[in-house]
Amino acid sequence: MEEALRPHGLGATQWYILHQLATIGPTMQRELAPLLQIERATVSIIVSALVRKGLVEQVPSDLDQRQKLLRLTPAGTGLWGELPDLAFIHDEAFSDFSDADLETTARVLRAATERLNHRLKGKKA
C-alpha cells in the first residue's frame, strides 16, 4: 500500500483522508479522529501536510468558529483521479478464507486485545 502511494508522495493516512473527501464529500476535521481512530493532534498534523501540498482546504465554519470543514481543492480532485484503485486491499486480502476461519481469527484477536487492555489498565490503577 505504501509502495503504491509513494510515487505520489502520499502516506496511507493521507490517502484515507483524500478517500473520505472524494467519496463522501466535504467533512468536518472533527469527525476524522473517531473515523480513523487516531488522536485530534495527529489529524491536525496530517491535514497540515495535505494543506501544505495544496490538495485540501480548511474552511472555518460560520456557525462554530472552532470547527473547520475539509474540502478537496481542484488539485486534490485531480490527483485523486490519477491514483490507482487501492480498494482491492480491503476486499481481496481475506477473500478466499471460509467464514468460520475469519470468525475465529477475529474472535482471537479481539479477545487478546481486550485482555491486554484490561491487564494494562489494572496495572496503572
Place this chain on the structure above:
Amino acid sequence: MEEALRPHGLGATQWYILHQLATIGPTMQRELAPLLQIERATVSIIVSALVRKGLVEQVPSDLDQRQKLLRLTPAGTGLWGELPDLAFIHDEAFSDFSDADLETTARVLRAATERLNHRLKGKKA
C-alpha cells in the same frame, strides 16, 4: 505496553533492545535489524537514543572496525532491574485459546500478508 514503559521514558523497541542485552548479553548492532525485523537505519536511530540516555554503549569491534558491539552500561543494568515484568504480554495474551484456533488465526494472517505482498510486488514490476 507503551503505558508501562512511559514512566521510564522508554518505547517498545527500546525496551526490546534492553531485553536482548540484559537477557542474551552483548550483541552486535548488526544482528538487531534481522532480529527485530526493522531496517539498519531504524536500529541506528533507536540505539542512538539509548546511548544518549546513557543506558547502552557502542564498542567498536577489534576484528572489524565497521561493526559495533552493544552492551548495557551500569545505568542500563540498573534501570533494567527496575522495569516491571513485561514478558507476560507475550505469554498470556493468547494463553487460553485452543491450539486449533491459534493455528487458524496464524494461518489466515500469514496467508493474507503474503497475498498482499505478492499483489503489491506484481503491481510494481
Place this chain on the structure above:
DNA sequence: GACAATATGTTTGATAGCTAACATTTATGT
C-alpha cells in the same frame, strides 16, 4: 597489489502516531 563489490553504520527527510500543554470558542450552570 589495485580496483570493484559488499557490508556496516549514520544522516536526511519523509510519514505516522502519542501525550501534554495551550488558545479559542461555544455551551452550561448558577
Place this chain on the structure above:
DNA sequence: ACATAAATGTTAGCTATCAAACATATTGTC
C-alpha cells in the same frame, strides 16, 4: 450575566518506521 466547563484545533517534543544517499571498512577478483 458571569464564571466555569467542554469542545476544537494547534504546537512541542517524543518514539518508531522507511528509503535513499553517504562514508568507511572489509573482501573478492583479476
